Amino acid sequence: MTYSGFRVIKEALTGHRGWGPAWRTPEPKSHYDYVIIGGGGHGLATAHYLASVYGQARVAVLEKGWIGGGNVGRNTTIIRSNYLLDGNEPFYEMSLKLWEGLEQDLNYNAMVSQRGILNLIHSDAQRDAFVRRGNAMMLNGADADLMSTEDILKRYPFLNVNNARFPIKGGLAQHRGGTVRHDAVAWGYARAADRRGVDIIQNCEVTGFRIENGKCLGVETSRGFVGAGKVAACVAGSSGRLMAKAGMRLPIESHVLQAFVTEGLKPVLPGVITFGAGHFYCSQSDKGGLVFGGDIDGYNSYAQRGNLPVVEDVCEGGMAIFPMLGRVRLLRMWGGIMDMSMDGSPIIDQTHIEGLYFNGGWCYGGFKATPASGMAYAHLLATGQPHEKATAYRFDRFETGRMIDEKGMGNQPNLH
Amino acid sequence: MIINHPLLGPRDAAEFTYLGDAKMIHRPTAWEAEDALAQFTEYGYLRDNPAGTHRELWFHEQGDRSWLVVTRDTTTHEISDVQLARDVARAEGRGK
Ligand SMILES: Cc1cc2nc3c(=O)[nH]c(=O)nc-3n(C[C@H](O)[C@H](O)[C@H](O)COP(=O)(O)OP(=O)(O)OC[C@H]3O[C@@H](n4cnc5c(N)ncnc54)[C@H](O)[C@@H]3O)c2cc1C
Numbered sequence: 444m445t446y447s448g449f450r451v452i453k454e455a456l457t458g459h460r461g462w463g464p465a466w467r468t469p470e471p472k473s474h475y476d477y478v479i480i481g482g483g484g485h486g487l488a489t490a491h492y493l494a495s496v497y498g499q500a501r502v503a504v505l506e507k508g509w510i511g512g513g514n515v516g517r518n519t520t521i522i523r524s525n526y527l528l529d530g531n532e533p534f535y536e537m538s539l540k541l542w543e544g545l546e547q548d549l550n551y552n553a554m555v556s557q558r559g560i561l562n563l564i565h566s567d568a569q570r571d572a573f574v575r576r577g578n579a580m581m582l583n584g585a586d587a588d589l590m591s592t593e594d595i596l597k598r599y600p601f602l603n604v605n606n607a608r609f610p611i612k613g614g615l616a617q618h619r620g621g622t623v624r625h626d627a628v629a630w631g632y633a634r635a636a637d638r639r640g641v642d643i644i645q646n647c648e649v650t651g652f653r654i655e656n657g658k659c660l661g662v663e664t665s666r667g668f669v670g671a672g673k674v675a676a677c678v679a680g681s682s683g684r685l686m687a688k689a690g691m692r693l694p695i696e697s698h699v700l701q702a703f704v705t706e707g708l709k710p711v712l713p714g715v716i717t718f719g720a721g722h723f724y725c726s727q728s729d730k731g732g733l734v735f736g737g738d739i740d741g742y743n744s745y746a747q748r749g750n751l752p753v754v755e756d757v758c759e760g761g762m763a764i765f766p767m768l769g770r771v772r773l774l775r776m777w778g779g780i781m782d783m784s785m786d787g788s789p790i791i792d793q794t795h796i797e798g799l800y801f802n803g804g805w806c807y808g809g810f811k812a813t814p815a816s817g818m819a820y821a822h823l824l825a826t827g828q829p830h831e832k833a834t835a836y837r838f839d840r841f842e843t844g845r846m847i848d849e850k851g852m853g854n855q856p857n858l859h
Numbered sequence: 860m861i862i863n864h865p866l867l868g869p870r871d872a873a874e875f876t877y878l879g880d881a882k883m884i885h886r887p888t889a890w891e892a893e894d895a896l897a898q899f900t901e902y903g904y905l906r907d908n909p910a911g912t913h914r915e916l917w918f919h920e921q922g923d924r925s926w927l928v929v930t931r932d933t934t935t936h937e938i939s940d941v942q943l944a945r946d947v948a949r950a951e952g953r954g955k
Pocket residue numbers: 480481482483484485486505506507508509510511512513514515516517518519520521522647648649650677678679680681685700701702736777778779780781805806807808809810811812
């Protein structure tokens with residue numbers, strides 16, 4: 444069933460009795476050409492592009508809970524392509540272009556909102572770094588705009604530009620950045636993939652791999668064995684746990700990131716603001732809540748909840764630039780588990796086990812990557828070759844020293 | 860999270876900074892070995908990353924600047940054991 448304005452009006456006039464489920468609930472088959480582990484944004488996007496771009500129909504997505512219940516439904520929904528390094532910038536710009544056409548591609552309203560993102564500048568050194576970043580972005584076809592304090596105050600008059608420690612001296616804006624309704628991303632990809640014959644199987648946990656003579660033949664699941672030509676893991680923060688079942692150790696640690704949302708307010712914050720020096724970023728959701736977050740808690744965790752010192756730190760950062768926040772009540776906070784990789788950049792690659800593929804290490808920035816990650820992973824699975832925009836995301840970069848370390852922190856995952 | 864420092868007693872985890880897996884105590888020494896690259900790649904970059912019991916290194920940066928080995932459950936944040944990293948390293952045969 445295609446969604447359209449006509450359809451919405453027709454249903455409104457006939458009591459909304461014509462809507463059906465957006466995807467089927469199939470039983471797992473005994474064998475697929477491709478089994479994708481993880482029904483998050485990346486897994487569902489991979490299935491969609493495998494079917495729509497690479498013409499593959501015998502595909503299943505196995506999800507241990509319900510689709511969209513992982514990080515795709517937990518993140519702070521920010522999309523942007525303001526990266527610096529060659530390995531990253533073309534990839535994230537490809538992603539932003541895919542976001543721009545996503546709703547037409549999926550026939551689904553994902554509420555892609557290019558409200559703009561602004562990274563604040565507090566020192567001359569930071570301005571130099573952001574000018575360089577802006578140039579790197581433009582060289583790769585992205586948009587970047589260096590804004591003065593006066594320009595910023597016109598758009599965000601409530602910002603405290605005279606903070607004693609971090610005065611606001613300008614900002615790097617990407618006006619094409621913004622936010623996307625995160626649940627709708629999972630649902631839209633699921634529906635589009637399902638319509639092309641992909642089996643989306645929920646409540647089906649992968650508990651092990653069947654590996655014989657160095658070749659992966661399929662996966663053991665809570666609903667029996669499922670054979671596969673190719674097995675593609677993309678389980679976000681659970682990568683370490685899952686790949687250990689295939690005997691692999693990864694250049695990844697799992698860490699918790701917290702996020703916060705306030706009570707609903709009238710529109711006050713037109714775009715996304717990031718205050719990197721104080722570790723705080725904020726946007727306003729379409730329902731009116733201010734959505735914000737900051738640093739990770741900083742130690743290995745699978746607890747899906749954080750600790751109070753980080754709550755305090757994030758709120759202090761917010762108050763420093765955004766004093767009016769002190770009057771607002773906090774509605775909810777939560778934590779999600781992320782794969783923090785050793786250089787802060789992701790991995791999309793084959794493993795040393797034939798037929799077993801890996802996608803992970805997205806740190807806290809993988810939501811914006813969802814379309815490009817799906818496209819690049821589908822390309823790798825279907826052709827056996829890395830996608831041209833994702834050639835740097837290989838496992839061997841840690842051995843050969845070709846790290847993609849945006850922050851220059853070295854192999855310390857909690858600092859990326 | 861409260862870390863029970865063996866010398867100083869219970870301290871707030873916010874006083875500490877975190878390094879990661881306590882296996883990092885065992886840095887490979889065989890830099891001239893045939894497989895030195897593999898050994899150092901594994902040491903520097905590959906992690907077990909378990910869901911459950913994890914032995915890890917915490918630095919008491921805002922306190923006595925000692926290194927501790929903390930045994931913690933990564934699914935509950937519960938801490939079951941804390942020792943001075945120096946004692947652990949010696950017991951495991953490092954240094955003097
Ligand atoms: C609080 C927070 C804020 C964030 N903010 C942003 C942001 O503003 N912008 C941005 O770009 N990124 C952000 N991120 C990061 C981003 O959310 C993730 O990098 C990205 O969503 C991960 O990919 P995914 O959507 O496929 O993961 P998920 O949705 O987590 O998908 C993985 C799925 O795998 C399933 N699974 C796990 N193990 C198994 C198994 N054994 N068998 C079957 N299924 C399994 C899980 O149930 C889950 O549904 C944020 C993350 C958090 C936690």
